[in-house]
Structures are given as C-alpha cells and as structure tokens.
Amino acid sequence: MKLKGRVGIVTGATKGIGLACAQEFAKEGAKIVLAGRSEDLGQEAARQINAGGREAIYVKCDVSKSNEVAHLVEKAVQTYGRVDIMVSNAGVNDRAEFLDVTEENWDRVIDTNLKGVFLCGQYAAKQMVKQGSGGVIINMSSVMAVLGLKEQVAYCASKGGINQLTKAMALGLIDKGIRVNAIGPGPVLTELMKRVAHDQEVMKKVLLRTPMGRIASCEEIGRVDGYVQGRHREHDRQGAEQEPGQKRKWRASPRLCGRPRRTAGPRYATGPRRVARPGRFARLRRGCRLLTHGIHSLIRTGSR
Numbered sequence: 057m058k059l060k061g062r063v064g065i066v067t068g069a070t071k072g073i074g075l076a077c078a079q080e081f082a083k084e085g086a087k088i089v090l091a092g093r094s095e096d097l098g099q100e101a102a103r104q105i106n107a108g109g110r111e112a113i114y115v116k117c118d119v120s121k122s123n124e125v126a127h128l129v130e131k132a133v134q135t136y137g138r139v140d141i142m143v144s145n146a147g148v149n150d151r152a153e154f155l156d157v158t159e160e161n162w163d164r165v166i167d168t169n170l171k172g173v174f175l176c177g178q179y180a181a182k183q184m185v186k187q188g189s190g191g192v193i194i195n196m197s198s199v200m201a202v203l204g205l206k207e208q209v210a211y212c213a214s215k216g217g218i219n220q221l222t223k224a225m226a227l228g229l230i231d232k233g234i235r236v237n238a239i240g241p242g243p244v245l246t247e248l249m250k251r252v253a254h255d256q257e258v259m260k261k262v263l264l265r266t267p268m269g270r271i272a273s274c275e276e277i278g279r280v281d282g283y284v285q286g287r288h289r290e291h292d293r294q295g296a297e298q299e300p301g302q303k304r305k306w307r308a309s310p311r312l313c314g315r316p317r318r319t320a321g322p323r324y325a326t327g328p329r330r331v332a333r334p335g336r337f338a339r340l341r342r343g344c345r346l347l348t349h350g351i352h353s354l355i356r357t358g359s360r
Contacts, residue, residue, distance in 0.1 A: 057085030063136040065089045065128065067119050067176055068146030070097035073196065073241070077143050082110035086141065089132040091117040111136075119146045119172030122179075129179045138187055142180035144173040145196040149211045162210045169214035170221070177225055181234055190233025195222050197240040215240070 064081045068074035070092035078088045082105045090105075090112055092098045098114035105112035113135055117128045132139050147169045150161040173195050184191035200208060201215035222238040229236055 057083075059141075060085030062086040062140040063089070063132060063138050064141030064143065065091060065132055065139060065176075065180065066143040066145060067091040067117065067128075067172070068196075069143075070094045070101055070114075074143070074145040075101050077145060078112065079105065081141065082108070082112060085110075087136045088112040089128070089135070090114045091119070091128050091146070093118060119144070119176055120167035122175050125172075125175040125179050128176075129183055133183060139180055139183045140189075140191045142176055142191070142193045143196070144176045144194070146172050147196065147214075149208065151207045152209065153206050154209050157209050165210035166214050166217075169211070170217045173218050173221060177221075177236070181225075181229055181232075184234050185232050190235075193225065193229075193234060193236045195225075195236070195238040197222070197238040199240050201240055 059081055062081075062085070064078075064086045066074050066078040066081070066088060069078045069088075069090040071094075074092070075090075078090055078101065082088050088105060088111070090098055090101050092114070093116065095114075095116055098116065102112045102114040113131075115128050115131045117124045119125055129139060148165055150157075150165055152158075152161060177193050177195065180191070180193060195218050197218045198211075198215040200212045201219045204212050219238055219240070222236055226236040
C-alpha cells in the first residue's frame with residue numbers, strides 16, 4: 057500500500073470524481089477526510105470506506121469560505137494528527153452564454169472553483185510546512201482550461217485560472233518539499249454529464265472533440281490521482297524514503313529554481329572531461345536555420 061500512514065483531504069468527495077479519488081487513496085492505505093456540502097452523501101461515503109477496513113471521516117465544508125476550510129484542516133489534524141495530501145476537487149458549473157452570465161452566476165462559479173482551490177491549497181500547505189515533512193497538493197482542473205465553450209464562460213475562466221494558480225503554487229512551495237500538480241480531465245461520466253447523456257446532439261458534439269471517442273469514468277480519474285500522489289515518495293528530493301512525521305530539510309532542483317548547475321567539485325575533478333553535445337532540439341533548430349538559409353539562397357539565385 058503506497059500511501060500507508062498518509063492522511064489525505066479530498067474536497068467535493070461525496071460523489072463523482074472526488075469520491076473515486078477518496079476510494080483510491082483509501083485502497084492504497086491513506087486515512088481520508090471527505091469534504092462536501094451534502095451531509096447525507098458524505099456520511100454514506102465515509103461509511104462505505106470504513107466498511108472496507110479503511111479509515112475515513114466526513115466534514116461538511118463550503119470551500120469558498122475561509123473559516124470552513126480552516127476548520128476542515130484543523131479537523132483532519134485533530135483526528136489523524138497531520139495532513140499529507142490535499143485534493144481540491146470541489147467544483148460547480150452554470151451553463152450560460154457570455155451575454156447571459158449574471159454576476160451571481162459568475163461569483164458562484166469563481167468562488168467555488170478558483171477561490172476554493174486557493175483557500176484549500178493555502179491552509180493545507182501551511183499545515184504541511186508546520187509538519188516539516190512535505191506533502192502533495194492536487195488541483196482538479198479541466199480540458200476547459202485550454203478549450204473554450206460559449207455556454208461555459210465562468211467555468212472555462214475558473215479552470216484556466218486553476219492552471220496558472222497551480223504553476224505559481226508549485227514554484228512557491230517546491231523549496232518546502234510540497235509538490236503541486238493539476239489534473240485536467242476531458243468529459244467524465246459525472247452526475248452533470250448523466251443529465252445530458254440522453255441528448256444525442258449534445259453527446260455527438262462531446263464525442264467529436266474527444267480523441268478516444270468515449271466518456272471517461274470517475275474511477276479512471278481517481279486512478280490518475282492515485283498515480284500522481286503515489287509518485288511523491290519516488291520523487292523525494294533527497295533520494296531516501298520519507299516516513300510520515302519525520303522532518304527534513306528540503307532542497308529544490310537547481311533547474312526549477314533557476315540556479316546554475318554545479319560544474320566544479322570532487323565529483324567533476326576526476327575522469328576524462330566530457331565535451332557537451334547539443335541536445336536534440338538544439339540540433340533540430342540548427343537544421344531549421346540551415347534549411348531556411350538554403351531556401352533564401354535558392355530564391356536569391358533564381359531572381360538573378
């Protein structure tokens with residue numbers, strides 16, 4: 057079990073992708089804190105996980121409100137002692153074209169989808185820094201972050217914002233041993249998708265822009281989340297197995313921080329000196345320049 061001893065928080069975990077992620081993490085040995093706004097669904101989800109011999113609790117939380125997110129993280133620490141994983145999955149969608157989007161619709165989507173990711177990431181990261189043993193934050197984005205749909209204005213804006221927020225978070229937290237990633241699924245068979253699945257015209261449009269030609273299941277996305285989180289130990293930046301609760305001084309990759317690579321020292325003082333060869337892309341660029349120069353020469357020759 058790759059996640060034995062880890063504690064994870066999953067928002068929007070009462071159904072769909074969030075529930076699938078929580079179940080995948082629990083299967084790998086993590087203790088799970090399920091967050092959502094439906095008390096009945098949340099308690100039932102926790103009961104199912106506990107019935108399988110794993111550990112889970114449900115905490116009611118509106119991720120757009122900082123006091124509730126703070127309580128969520130505090131409850132996780134009170135119950136299980138720490139936080140190692142935060143999956144910001146909670147999201148909503150209001151379908152409306154640009155001229156029909158109301159301020160109320162816009163605020164609802166942005167507050168939940170984008171502000172919620174910010175709040176959950178910040179409160180979880182502060183706890184991880186306090187623990188001193190790193191962690192993983194996964195933000196649920198969407199293919200709509202890079203593709204636009206005229207009837208999903210606020211949703212597209214929120215998911216595009218998540219992509220940029222994830223990049224900024226990753227750069228800001230790498231020195232603290234916290235890895236931040238985003239996952240951007242295409243069409244997934246969630247409750248929202250089931251509502252339109254009976255409309256053949258809508259489904260035809262969806263499948264035309266889906267390379268695999270089918271709708272993904274929530275369980276498939278849960279496995280992707282599990283894979284991304286499971287790589288945390290393998291990418292431990294000091295190359296040793298990290299046990300929960302063990303503090304460590306983290307050192308980020310020089311490439312990520314923009315620092316020059318080491319070129320001197322005992323490791324480089326022995327053995328024959330290697331002459332650096334241009335990389336694949338450098339050779340390709342040089343070839344393109346030569347080709348362009350040759351074309352220009354032919355044009356000049358032909359014009360004389």
